[in-house]
Amino acid sequence: VGGWIVTRGAGQNSTYYGKIEDIVLAQDYVCPTCDIVTADFPAAATGPDTDQILIGSEGCFGILYSATLRVRRYRPENTQRYSFIFRSWEEAKNACREVLQGEFGLPSVFRLSDPEETDIALKLYGVEGTPIDTMMRLRGYKQGERCLLVGTADGDRDFAKLVARKVKRVCLAHGAMSATGLVTKKWEEGRFRDPYLRDALQDYGVITDTLECSVTWTSLQRVHTQVREFCHSRPNTICMTHMSHFYPQGCNLYFIFIARMSGLEEYREYQAGILDAIQKAGATMSHHHGIGKMTAPWLEGQIGKAQLGLFRQVKAYFDPKNVMNPGGTLALDLPDEQRRGVAGEAGAPAGDKPQADG
Ligand SMILES: Cc1cc2nc3c(=O)[nH]c(=O)nc-3n(C[C@H](O)[C@H](O)[C@H](O)COP(=O)(O)OP(=O)(O)OC[C@H]3O[C@@H](n4cnc5c(N)ncnc54)[C@H](O)[C@@H]3O)c2cc1C
Numbered sequence: 001v002g003g004w005i006v007t008r009g010a011g012q013n014s015t016y017y018g019k020i021e022d023i024v025l026a027q028d029y030v031c032p033t034c035d036i037v038t039a040d041f042p043a044a045a046t047g048p049d050t051d052q053i054l055i056g057s058e059g060c061f062g063i064l065y066s067a068t069l070r071v072r073r074y075r076p077e078n079t080q081r082y083s084f085i086f087r088s089w090e091e092a093k094n095a096c097r098e099v100l101q102g103e104f105g106l107p108s109v110f111r112l113s114d115p116e117e118t119d120i121a122l123k124l125y126g127v128e129g130t131p132i133d134t135m136m137r138l139r140g141y142k143q144g145e146r147c148l149l150v151g152t153a154d155g156d157r158d159f160a161k162l163v164a165r166k167v168k169r170v171c172l173a174h175g176a177m178s179a180t181g182l183v184t185k186k187w188e189e190g191r192f193r194d195p196y197l198r199d200a201l202q203d204y205g206v207i208t209d210t211l212e213c214s215v216t217w218t219s220l221q222r223v224h225t226q227v228r229e230f231c232h233s234r235p236n237t238i239c240m241t242h243m244s245h246f247y248p249q250g251c252n253l254y255f256i257f258i259a260r261m262s263g264l265e266e267y268r269e270y271q272a273g274i275l276d277a278i279q280k281a282g283a284t285m286s287h288h289h290g291i292g293k294m295t296a297p298w299l300e301g302q303i304g305k306a307q308l309g310l311f312r313q314v315k316a317y318f319d320p321k322n323v324m325n326p327g328g329t330l331a332l333d334l335p336d337e338q339r340r341g342v343a344g345e346a347g348a349p350a351g352d353k354p355q356a357d358g
Pocket residue numbers: 001002003004005006007008009010011012058059060062063064065195288289290325329
């Protein structure tokens with residue numbers, strides 16, 4: 001789990017179970033200047049949280065060699081699966097927000113595809129040509145407009161049933177039609193296998209990659225529109241988008257592009273353009289992939305000088321000789337000329353709240 005923790009990753013059931021930073025209780029690191037061992041109390045008020053300083057350190061402060069995680073009961077027999085088709089992206093987004101703010105308990109998997117992804121997903125999940133497909137057409141859920149939501153509710157049996165029932169009520173109130181738990185099962189079947197298609201496609205000069213970010217409910221539509229506008233500025237390019245990690249205050253946005261490209265430079269330039277668009281629109285540079293080297297040039301543009309300065313001081317404390325993951329990770333030793341961050345359109349870094357040094 002080391003990579004998961006130091007990149008602040010998120011599993012597909014994070015809407016209920018949380019991201020890894022919500023799951024870690026204690027950690028042991030060996031760093032160039034010291035060892036850090038944190039305690040596994042469920043909570044403390046003993047100054048800043050050392051665990052949270054080290055989670056997301058991407059191997060730059062030390063090596064994580066042991067971690068204590070909060071575990072939950074594994075009760076797959078209680079899982080409630082559901083899927084819904086909405087007439088429009090607008091109705092689908094509103095329904096998701098209402099579910100997340102409903103305070104009846106959170107769904108576990110919760111994944112909403114935009115119209116472009118929905119059309120491809122319905123083919124991939126074998127829905128085309130089935131009675132569900134016929135019903136959708138008859139009831140006016142149009143190709144190019146409709147949106148697919150798949151999800152589960154987990155935990156105690158009565159709790160899972162309650163959450164699934166409430167999700168259904170909200171979705172139907174927003175004009176959705178049930179597409180049954182079978183579609184969710186289909187998604188589950190391919191979810192870990194499908195990403196491997198990337199390598200096979202590359203043999204044919206077709207590049208597929210993903211970029212993702214975090215948005216508030218207020219910035220969601222702006223980010224979705226602006227990033228997709230950039231993605232589609234390139235002809236013959238597919239850009240599928242979904243949200244798959246939700247919070248009462250917002251969600252992630254995950255962009256998958258598929259295009260024929262002639263070489264590495266073209267790919268890098270396109271990828272950088274998407275990252276520019278994500279930052280300009282006011283989203284975070286990552287929700288769960290981490291920053292690494294690839295996104296590092298945009299980090300300061302998002303968090304500002306003061307926060308990056310803090311990261312650099314922490315780095316100097318743990319690793320003054322810069323032996324841990326040197327070469328640009330987390331922008332810690334990134335030369336200024338490689339910085340590519342752009343201020344948000346409102347003149348402020350990501351998010352809706354202006355930053356002190358924005
Ligand atoms: C197709 C695909 C799908 C993905 N889907 C998801 C997803 O759904 N959710 C998600 O969160 N992420 C996802 N990722 C991103 C990636 O899988 C995660 O960031 C992952 O958790 C990294 O773990 P790893 O063990 O592979 O780390 P690595 O890739 O090996 O390392 C990542 C970084 O962490 C450092 N590191 C690793 N272990 C340690 C350690 N013990 N101590 C200190 N530093 C360490 C490495 O030096 C490196 O900088 C996906 C990636 C791909 C390619």
